Amino acid sequence: MQTLTPNADIFNAKRLRFTCNTQTSTLIPTKPLSVFPARKTNREHLRNLENVLKTTPSSTVHLENVPSRQEKTNTLLGGLNLARIWPQMKAAVDEMSPKNLKRLQRLLSKSSEERSPKNKLGSKWRELHGLNNWAGLLDPLDENLRRELVRYGEFVQAAYNAFHSDPEGSPRHVALPDGSYKVTKGLYATSSVRLPKWIDDMAPDLRWMTKQTSWVGYVAVCDDPREIRRMGRREIVIALRGTATLLEWSENFRPNLVSMPEPKPEPSDPIRPKVECGFNSLYTTSSQHTPSLAESLVGEIRRLVELYAGEELSISVTGHSLGAAIALLAADDIAARVAHAPPVSVFSFGGPRVGNREFADRLDSKGVKVLRVVNSQDVVTKVPGIFSDNDNNKQGQNRNNGRSPGGIMEMVERNNPWAYSHVGAELRVDMKMSPYLKPNADVACCHDLEAYLHLVDGFLASNCPFRANAKRSLRKLLDEQRSNVKVLYTGKSLRLNRNVFDNGDVLPSPSSS
Numbered sequence: 001m002q003t004l005t006p007n008a009d010i011f012n013a014k015r016l017r018f019t020c021n022t023q024t025s026t027l028i029p030t031k032p033l034s035v036f037p038a039r040k041t042n043r044e045h046l047r048n049l050e051n052v053l054k055t056t057p058s059s060t061v062h063l064e065n066v067p068s069r070q071e072k073t074n075t076l077l078g079g080l081n082l083a084r085i086w087p088q089m090k091a092a093v094d095e096m097s098p099k100n101l102k103r104l105q106r107l108l109s110k111s112s113e114e115r116s117p118k119n120k121l122g123s124k125w126r127e128l129h130g131l132n133n134w135a136g137l138l139d140p141l142d143e144n145l146r147r148e149l150v151r152y153g154e155f156v157q158a159a160y161n162a163f164h165s166d167p168e169g170s171p172r173h174v175a176l177p178d179g180s181y182k183v184t185k186g187l188y189a190t191s192s193v194r195l196p197k198w199i200d201d202m203a204p205d206l207r208w209m210t211k212q213t214s215w216v217g218y219v220a221v222c223d224d225p226r227e228i229r230r231m232g233r234r235e236i237v238i239a240l241r242g243t244a245t246l247l248e249w250s251e252n253f254r255p256n257l258v259s260m261p262e263p264k265p266e267p268s269d270p271i272r273p274k275v276e277c278g279f280n281s282l283y284t285t286s287s288q289h290t291p292s293l294a295e296s297l298v299g300e301i302r303r304l305v306e307l308y309a310g311e312e313l314s315i316s317v318t319g320h321s322l323g324a325a326i327a328l329l330a331a332d333d334i335a336a337r338v339a340h341a342p343p344v345s346v347f348s349f350g351g352p353r354v355g356n357r358e359f360a361d362r363l364d365s366k367g368v369k370v371l372r373v374v375n376s377q378d379v380v381t382k383v384p385g386i387f388s389d390n391d392n393n394k395q396g397q398n399r400n401n402g403r404s405p406g407g408i409m410e411m412v413e414r415n416n417p418w419a420y421s422h423v424g425a426e427l428r429v430d431m432k433m434s435p436y437l438k439p440n441a442d443v444a445c446c447h448d449l450e451a452y453l454h455l456v457d458g459f460l461a462s463n464c465p466f467r468a469n470a471k472r473s474l475r476k477l478l479d480e481q482r483s484n485v486k487v488l489y490t491g492k493s494l495r496l497n498r499n500v501f502d503n504g505d506v507l508p509s510p511s512s513s
Contacts, residue, residue: 118230119144125232129314129345130369134425140461141427149373149427150472151178152318152347153453155239159217159323160449163241170215180224181237185300189216189293189326190285191247209246213290216240216282217323219300221308233312236304236342238297238330242321242350242449251278252322255384257356257418273362275355276384276420279325283333297330298337305338313342320449321380324351328363328370328423335366345369346424349452350378353385353420360423370424373456377431377446385420428462429455435466436474441484450476451484 121128121144127137128145137145154177162171174183190213217240228234243249257274286292291299305313315334319327324346331346344367351372363370374381431446432439434455445451457472478485 118147120230122232125314126343129316129343130371130425131343133369134371134427138425138427140464141456141459146456146459149347149371149456150453152237152239152316153320153349153449153456154178155220155237156241156318156320156323156349157449157453159239159241160244160320162218163215163244167214167244168211174218174220176220178227180222180227181220182223183218183220184304185219185296186215187217187219187238187240187293187297188213188290189248189282190287190290191245191251192281192285193247193250195247195250211245212247213287214245214248216293216326217319219297219304221304233314234308236301236313236315238301238315238317238327240317240319240323240326240330242319242323248282248322251282254278254281255418257420260355260359260362271358273355273358275329275359276325276353279322279329279354282322283326283329293326294329294333298333301334301338301341305340305342309340315342315344316347317344318347318349319351320349320452321351321447324348324372325354327351328354331368331370332359332363332366335363335368343367343369345371347371347373349373349449350375350380350447352380352383353422355421355423356419357421360421363423371427372422372424373427373429373452375429375431375446375452375455377441379443380447384418386418427456427459429459431455433466434458436477436485436489437481438484438486441481445481445484448481450480 124144128142128148134145158174158176162174165171170186176183195210217238220237220239222228222231222235243252254277256277258277258280260273260275260280283293286295301315317327317331319325327346327348328351331344334341335344346368348370429452431437431441431451437445437451437454441451454472454477458466458470460467474489478489
């Protein structure tokens with residue numbers, strides 16, 4: 001087996017030969033795990049580990065020689081040869097080495113917001129935008145695509161943050177993660193659900209939770225000539241947040257399929273494209289003073305396409321949770337109603353099923369490309385509807401691959417009104433691959449957007465451990481999902497000049513709903 005090293009060119013042309021040594025330490029990939037390490041090395045590592053884990057009056061971690069009494073204790077522990085009894089102990093010891101403690105300090109530092117280098121995409125952007133349905137780019141994950149996915153996730157985080165800054169009104173400012181973009185329009189969604197007035201009277205301070213119309217996202221366009229040259233085109237981004245208000249939650253629980261506005265002789269025809277009632281309601285409902293999200297969005301995209309006529313354009317629709325569902329409806333609408341529409345792609349995180357198989361086929365026929373990032377432990381990606389034969393796709397496999405025409409499951413999908421189908425290609429990540437998160441993390445953590453971006457940033461391939469040179473800071477993950485982070489990284493001894501327990505003013509994750 002080939003051992004993965006940080007300098008290895010794993011993203012070469014021969015992707016099918018990519019291999020990874022799964023016995024490599026998650027934080028030191030250049031040192032394969034040894035079941036029988038040298039006793040001297042064991043003693044040194046165990047001595048360092050005990051120094052790290054012991055309680056000291058200072059928050060600084062000391063890795064120097066210990067008094068003779070401790071040496072006697074460590075000699076005893078070294079004689080037990082714990083690595084032989086429990087092979088994972090060696091990996092845990094290595095993770096506490098001075099080199100990796102320094103790396104942890106960098107990841108936990110307030111000034112450690114690092115990003116992977118922005119490579120010049122040029123003509124490659126179409127492939128990264130799904131020209132070939134991301135074939136050969138997902139397993140192993142292409143480094144440029146990883147950077148793009150994290151960037152799209154940060155656009156969605158900006159939508160969450162802007163909404164929570166003023167949930168009752170219209171956010172005055174959206175702090176975009178990329179200064180090369182400017183917001184051109186805020187987007188609003190209206191619910192068709194009506195709640196009794198006494199609910200508002202009971203909790204007047206939470207009236208924003210029952211508002212009929214709420215701000216859900218924005219449209220932004222790249223306005224920096226240098227960035228446009230780097231990407232090979234001018235990009236229009238549509239970012240949509242997930243569920244936040246009570247009425248949006250109510251719409252989520254309307255799982256019956258409704259027909260889309262497409263002329264058919266029989267509206268009750270089971271093979272008609274259909275989508276979830278609640279998602280469709282939020283996208284198409286208007287109020288007395290606010291147009292529907294569909295009309296507002298399509299009108300803005302038409303304006304931008306006309307404004308930048310003659311330039312090479314692309315439209316990227318990104319969303320998390322409910323926003324991921326609405327992103328599919330928006331992409332379908334833009335492809336159908338915007339004349340001379342540029343390539344449209346959807347990059348979604350933790351999205352539920354949205355429609356039946358005919359809806360998925362409709363998106364395919366319009367050339368809309370969809371890449372869904374899915375956490376294996378996220379239950380939201382498994383609802384609504386009944387079991388479908390494409391729920392167990394292999395990594396990177398398109399929805400239509402491996403289906404036998406005329407099979408029993410195809411018959412069930414086409415004739416059952418509760419048969420939902422996922423769309424497009426899938427990048428599947430797993431909570432258990434992270435060396436920092438508990439494998440039994442709770443439901444909220446498994447669906448959290450920051451947890452998704454953490455997993456994407458560390459993903460190399462389905463048969464590889466977490467990326468050793470992942471650059472995304474752990475600060476936000478610790479602040480928002482502290483109870484789901486392994487004790488090893490939240491204990492007193494690993495404060496590393498930053499007290500993660502004293503941030504009482506940190507708001508809950510805006511993306512955990």
